[in-house]
Amino acid sequence: MLELRLVQGSLLKKVLEAMRELVNDANFDCSATGFSLQAMDSSHVALVALLLRSEGFEHYRCDRNLSIGMNLSNMSKMLRCAGNDDIITIKADDGTDSVTFMFESPNQDKIADFEMKLMDIDSEHLGIPDAEYQAIVRMPSSEFARICKDLSSIGDTVVISVTKEGVKFSTAGDIGTANIVCRQNKTVDKPEEATIIEMQEPVSLTFALRYLNSFTKATPLSETVTLSLSSELPVVVEYKIAEMGYIRFYLAPKIEEDEEMKS
Amino acid sequence: MLELRLVQGSLLKKVLEAMRELVNDANFDCSATGFSLQAMDSSHVALVALLLRSEGFEHYRCDRNLSIGMNLSNMSKMLRCAGNDDIITIKADDGTDSVTFMFESPNQDKIADFEMKLMDIDSEHLGIPDAEYQAIVRMPSSEFARICKDLSSIGDTVVISVTKEGVKFSTAGDIGTANIVCRQNKTVDKPEEATIIEMQEPVSLTFALRYLNSFTKATPLSETVTLSLSSELPVVVEYKIAEMGYIRFYLAPKIEEDEEMKS
Amino acid sequence: MLELRLVQGSLLKKVLEAMRELVNDANFDCSATGFSLQAMDSSHVALVALLLRSEGFEHYRCDRNLSIGMNLSNMSKMLRCAGNDDIITIKADDGTDSVTFMFESPNQDKIADFEMKLMDIDSEHLGIPDAEYQAIVRMPSSEFARICKDLSSIGDTVVISVTKEGVKFSTAGDIGTANIVCRQNKTVDKPEEATIIEMQEPVSLTFALRYLNSFTKATPLSETVTLSLSSELPVVVEYKIAEMGYIRFYLAPKIEEDEEMKS
Numbered sequence: 001m002l003e004l005r006l007v008q009g010s011l012l013k014k015v016l017e018a019m020r021e022l023v024n025d026a027n028f029d030c031s032a033t034g035f036s037l038q039a040m041d042s043s044h045v046a047l048v049a050l051l052l053r054s055e056g057f058e059h060y061r062c063d064r065n066l067s068i069g070m071n072l073s074n075m076s077k078m079l080r081c082a083g084n085d086d087i088i089t090i091k092a093d094d095g096t097d098s099v100t101f102m103f104e105s106p107n108q109d110k111i112a113d114f115e116m117k118l119m120d121i122d123s124e125h126l127g128i129p130d131a132e133y134q135a136i137v138r139m140p141s142s143e144f145a146r147i148c149k150d151l152s153s154i155g156d157t158v159v160i161s162v163t164k165e166g167v168k169f170s171t172a173g174d175i176g177t178a179n180i181v182c183r184q185n186k187t188v189d190k191p192e193e194a195t196i197i198e199m200q201e202p203v204s205l206t207f208a209l210r211y212l213n214s215f216t217k218a219t220p221l222s223e224t225v226t227l228s229l230s231s232e233l234p235v236v237v238e239y240k241i242a243e244m245g246y247i248r249f250y251l252a253p254k255i256e257e258d259e260e261m262k263s
Numbered sequence: 264m265l266e267l268r269l270v271q272g273s274l275l276k277k278v279l280e281a282m283r284e285l286v287n288d289a290n291f292d293c294s295a296t297g298f299s300l301q302a303m304d305s306s307h308v309a310l311v312a313l314l315l316r317s318e319g320f321e322h323y324r325c326d327r328n329l330s331i332g333m334n335l336s337n338m339s340k341m342l343r344c345a346g347n348d349d350i351i352t353i354k355a356d357d358g359t360d361s362v363t364f365m366f367e368s369p370n371q372d373k374i375a376d377f378e379m380k381l382m383d384i385d386s387e388h389l390g391i392p393d394a395e396y397q398a399i400v401r402m403p404s405s406e407f408a409r410i411c412k413d414l415s416s417i418g419d420t421v422v423i424s425v426t427k428e429g430v431k432f433s434t435a436g437d438i439g440t441a442n443i444v445c446r447q448n449k450t451v452d453k454p455e456e457a458t459i460i461e462m463q464e465p466v467s468l469t470f471a472l473r474y475l476n477s478f479t480k481a482t483p484l485s486e487t488v489t490l491s492l493s494s495e496l497p498v499v500v501e502y503k504i505a506e507m508g509y510i511r512f513y514l515a516p517k518i519e520e521d522e523e524m525k526s
Numbered sequence: 527m528l529e530l531r532l533v534q535g536s537l538l539k540k541v542l543e544a545m546r547e548l549v550n551d552a553n554f555d556c557s558a559t560g561f562s563l564q565a566m567d568s569s570h571v572a573l574v575a576l577l578l579r580s581e582g583f584e585h586y587r588c589d590r591n592l593s594i595g596m597n598l599s600n601m602s603k604m605l606r607c608a609g610n611d612d613i614i615t616i617k618a619d620d621g622t623d624s625v626t627f628m629f630e631s632p633n634q635d636k637i638a639d640f641e642m643k644l645m646d647i648d649s650e651h652l653g654i655p656d657a658e659y660q661a662i663v664r665m666p667s668s669e670f671a672r673i674c675k676d677l678s679s680i681g682d683t684v685v686i687s688v689t690k691e692g693v694k695f696s697t698a699g700d701i702g703t704a705n706i707v708c709r710q711n712k713t714v715d716k717p718e719e720a721t722i723i724e725m726q727e728p729v730s731l732t733f734a735l736r737y738l739n740s741f742t743k744a745t746p747l748s749e750t751v752t753l754s755l756s757s758e759l760p761v762v763v764e765y766k767i768a769e770m771g772y773i774r775f776y777l778a779p780k781i782e783e784d785e786e787m788k789s
Contacts, residue, residue, distance in 0.1 A: 074438040081413035081441070098439070109448045109458065110406070114417070116439040143636070150607035154640070175600040176624070176642040178607070185635045195635065337701040344676035344704070361702070372711045372721065373669070377680070379702040 002030055002066055002092040005059035009088030009103065011221070011241065016076040018218035018239070018247055019048055022211075023072050027123050030066045034245065035090075038125055046211045047126065047234070047250040056244030058087075068092060068099055069121035075101075078114040092118075128250070133228040133236075134203040135162035139182060139195045141225040141239060145216035147180050152209045154178045157254060161204040162197060162229060171209070192223035203229045205253040212237070215249040265293055265329055265355040268322035272351030272366065274484070274504065279339040281481035281502070281510055282311055285474075286335055290386050293329045297508065298353075301388055309474045310389065310497070310513040319507030321350075331355060331362055332384035338364075341377040355381075391513070396491040396499075397466040398425035402445060402458045404488040404502060408479035410443050415472045417441045420517060424467040425460060425492060434472070455486035466492045468516040475500070478512040528556055528592055528618040531585035535614030535629065537747070537767065542602040544744035544765070544773055545574055548737075549598050553649050556592045560771065561616075564651055572737045573652065573760070573776040582770030584613075594618060594625055595647035601627075604640040618644075654776070659754040659762075660729040661688035665708060665721045667751040667765060671742035673706050678735045680704045683780060687730040688723060688755060697735070718749035729755045731779040738763070741775040 006012055019026075019039075026039035034053040041048065054060040082088055082103040089102040096118075103112040147169050151158050155171030155178070162168075166183040184197045215237045219225075222239040229235050234250040241247065269275055282289075282300075289302035297316040304311070317323040345351055345366040352365040359381075366375040410432050414421050418434030418441070425431075429446040447460045481502040482488075491499040497513040504510065532538055545552075545563075552565035560579040567574065580586040608614055608629040615628040622644075629638040673695050677684050681697030681704070688694075692709040710723045744765040745751075754762040760776040767773065 071438070077416045077438065078441070081416065081443075107448075108446070110443065110445050112413075112441065112443040114439060114441045150638075153603045153607065175597070175603065176640060178604070178638065178640045180636065180638040182636050183634070185633075334701070340679045340701065341704070344679065344706075370711075371709070373706065373708050375676075375704065375706040377702060377704045 001061065001063050001094055002068075003059065003061040003089065004030075004035060004057050004091075005087065005089045006056075007058045007087050009082050009086045010084045011244070012088050013079045013082060013084070014218075014220045015050060015052075015241070015247065016072060016079050018221060019050070020072040020076045021217055022046060022048055022214050022249075025069065025071050025119055025121050027067045027069045027121050029125075030062045030068065032062055036245075039123065041211070041214075045208075045251070046214070047128075049128065049246075049248045049250070051245035052241065053245050056241075059089075063094070066092065066094075069119040070099065070116065071119060074116060078116060081112065081114065083110075131228075131230065131233055132200070133233070134201050134230045135197065135199040135228075137162060137167050137195070137197050137227045137229070138224055139167070139227075140193055141216070141219045141222055143182065143195075144225045144227075145219045147182075148209060148212045148216055151178055151180070152213055156209055157206050158209050158212065159204060159206050160227070160229065160235070161202070162199055163202050164197065164199055166195070167197065167227075203231060205229055205231065205235065207235060207251055207253055211249075211251050215251075218247050218249075221247060264324065264326050264357055265331075266322065266324040266352065267293075267298060267320050267354075268350065268352045269319075270321045270350050272345050272349045273347045274507070275351050276342045276345060276347070277481075277483045278313060278315075278504070278510065279335060279342050281484060282313070283335040283339045284477050284480055285309060285311055285512075288332065288334050288382055288384050290330045290332045290384050292388075293325045293331065295325055299508075302386065304474070304477075308471075308514070309477070310391075312391065312509075312511045312513070314508035315504065316508050319504075322352075326357070329355065329357075332382040333362065333379065334382060337379060341379060344375065344377065346373075394491075394493065394496055395463070396496070397464050397493045398460065398462045398491075400425060400430050400458070400460050400490045400492070401487055402430070402490075403456055404479070404482045404485055406445065406458075407488045407490075408482045410445075411472055411475045411479055414441055414443070415476055419472055420469050421472050421475065422467060422469050423490070423492065423498070424465070425462055426465050427460065427462055429458070430460065430490075466494060468492055468494065468498065470498060470514055470516060474512075474514050478514075481510050481512075484510060527587065527589050527620055528594075529585065529587040529615065530556075530561060530583050530617075531613065531615045532582075533584045533613050535608050535612045536610045537770070538614050539605045539608060539610070540744075540746045541576060541578075541767070541773065542598060542605050544747060545576070546598040546602045547743055548572060548574055548740050548775075551595060551597050551645055551647050553593045553595045553647050555651075556588045556594065558588055562771075565649065567737070567740075571734075571777070572740070573654075575654065575772075575774045575776070577771035578767065579771050582767075585615075589620070592618065595645040596625065596642065597645060600642060604642060607638065607640065609636075657754075657756065657759055658726070659759070660727050660756045661723065661725045661754075663688060663693050663721070663723050663753045663755070664750055665693070665753075666719055667742075667745045667748055669708065669721075670751045670753075671745045673708075674735060674738045674742055677704055677706070678739055682735055683732050684735050684738065685730060685732050686753070686755065686761070687728070688725055689728050690723065690725055692721070693723065693753075729757060731755055731757065731761065733761060733777055733779060737775075737777050741777075744773050744775075747773060 022041040023039045037050040086103040091100040101114045151171040155173035159170045169180045218239040226238045234252045237249040285304040286302045300313040349366040354363040364377045414434040418436035422433045432443045485502040489501045497515045500512040548567040549565045563576040612629040617626040627640045677697040681699035685696045695706045741763045748765040752764045760778045763775040
């Protein structure tokens with residue numbers, strides 16, 4: 001039997017909004033340690049990894065490891081019916097083919113339960129090896145979202161270049177070119193407004209803006225975002241989820257030769 | 264001659280917004296007692312009844328009973344040109360084929376008059392007999408609107424079931440099922456947030472969500488809504504209009520046999 | 527070499543939003559006195575004239591007169607990437623075929639440069655003779671925008687009639703007629719809320735609402751708008767740009783005979 005009670009239910013709503021544009025169907029893995037998910041996006045280019053640790057739930061009961069397959073669009077339809085202050089409980093009986101979402105209003109006057117059919121989804125769990133990154137950039141998540149959106153109005157891909165002084169986002173398109181430089185800045189009033197660069201060596205990688213823009217749907221989950229970059233490794237775009245875990249997006253860089261062959 | 268002056272003009276704007284999705288053309292009936300309307304929706308399934316009592320107007324002159332036929336969509340286009348703080352006056356001369364809406368800004372700097380052609384509309388006035396209802400539920404209008412909207416994302420019809428403990432709204436659709444229970448609650452800080460149930464006997468009736476959602480366009484008119492339910496009678500969804508009257512929507516329950524025949 | 531630095535960058539964003547619906551491509555003329563533009567709208571009915579005086583810029587360097595042709599839609603795409611508090615600098619080298627827009631965040635943490643190709647645009651500069659107007663109306667720009675929008679829901683053209691008492695805006699359409707009168711009013715709390723009429727003789731002119739509605743895109747630039755009216759002259763709709771200049775729209779009145787021939 002599975003029963004997970006999350007007082008801050010709006011967090012689960014935001015998690016779904018962060019993923020549903022990228023992923024159609026996915027298996028959520030429930031174990032004693034937490035509620036997690038790993039899924040490729042529908043075009044098999046990007047990877048999403050979610051972890052909500054068991055300690056972050058008000059009540060967490062998971063008798064045995066369970067993998068529950070859900071359509072994220074339908075799950076999101078149901079979670080949108082929860083109020084932003086509602087407590088959300090996820091329930092599934094052993095051997096059942098459905099999951100129940102229960103929403104309780106703060107004063108307990110309104111109780112809703114939504115039952116959704118589960119799906120059988122083939123999925124293989126990819127091992128993501130720990131890696132050393134050449135550069136790690138932490139910056140305000142809203143700033144990163146704004147930059148990805150702005151550059152999308154000019155071009156399709158972005159070159160992210162990190163030096164000790166800052167991180168540069170560049171694009172080019174039919175109407176012109178654009179460069180946006182964010183300087184390292186640790187002396188800010190609020191720590192979440194800092195831009196901090198940890199760099200082993202300079203790195204410059206090219207990515208499709210379309211996917212980065214999808215990743216920024218996670219912006220409401222965290223005030224900061226971390227970009228981990230290395231040549232020949234996928235970038236990791238991570239949003240920490242306060243006291244619970246994270247949502248991470250992985251995207252392989254574009255290889256210049258590929259670019260030229262296509263064009 | 265007809266001349267009705269309403270200081271709180273925004274109220275008339277809200278009344279039109281509440282009705283114009285359901286009703287295309289309708290006769291407004293003006294008499295010494297008030298300004299009223301009764302009309303079927305364009306698919307002849309739901310009935311709307313409006314009453315604005317003469318005492319609620321700052322100035323109310325109606326020399327003889329008059330029925331003025333108006334296209335609600337055009338009337339709404341004109342009323343939307345009134346500012347939210349404007350005083351609205353409705354004028355019609357005897358024997359005329361047009362009506363004038365006058366809008367005065369609070370400081371009298373801006374005066375607008377809009378003249379609209381009247382229409383000849385066939386309509387029969389249905390007598391709505393007073394009825395005893397098995398259950399009457401009073402609840403916050405925004406809560407009712409939210410529930411109808413949320414359930415529409417799951418199914419097409421809602422079963423409303425009233426017991427002494429509360430009122431349950433249930434639906435089912437392709438992606439799953441949903442139940443929302445609102446408990447009776449009289450001990451709230453603000454009286455308009457209470458959910459109060461007056462019940463002679465339990466009742467459970469099925470309605471098309473599409474119509475209930477149209478009714479909730481009246482939500483801005485009142486903080487509370489009253490649902491009056493009896494087997495074999497149309498539900499009455501009533502929004503009181505402060506110190507003036509009400510807007511009531513009537514909708515017949517769906518019969519289970521009909522349902523089965525269709526499916 | 528051209529280098530114009532504007533601390534209040536949002537102003538340039540608003541100028542572009544004010545013009546881009548009317549004008550596709552235009553030459554900006556840069557001289558020692560300022561940054562200006564004159565262009566016909568794409569249907570060659572209305573004329574736009576912009577002036578931003580050199581004194582209004584924090585830094586203004588223009589070595590020789592320069593005319594730079596830009597696609598306003600592309601320019602607007604780039605300027606929308608500037609934050610509302612950003613400082614904007616426009617740069618062009620002599621003999622270059624591109625212009626650079628630089629955006630600096632207030633704390634200098636984020637610096638963006640956008641480069642856009644210039645265009646060769648044929649344009650003749652119309653001399654606009656100084657004229658005596660029969661009536662000049664100054665009124666709140668939001669009020670004028672609201673009136674043009676409201677009347678558009680009723681008709682296609684507006685008759686603007688000025689007398690000493692006030693200015694009347696009238697229209698007629700399939701669903702009826704509308705008249706909105708704004709009375710002269712100098713005794714208001716805030717000077718920008720005044721409606722002031724300077725009149726030599728009464729005037730009544732007819733204009734296409736479609737163009738007036740386009741002009742009101744300039745409303746965010748100024749709290750007041752000035753309408754200068756004379757028979758047989760185009761109306762001038764002017765929005766002053768604080769301490770910098772103005773944007774003016776010119777539109778010829780419709781001649782009644784034309785109207786009758788068309789209908």
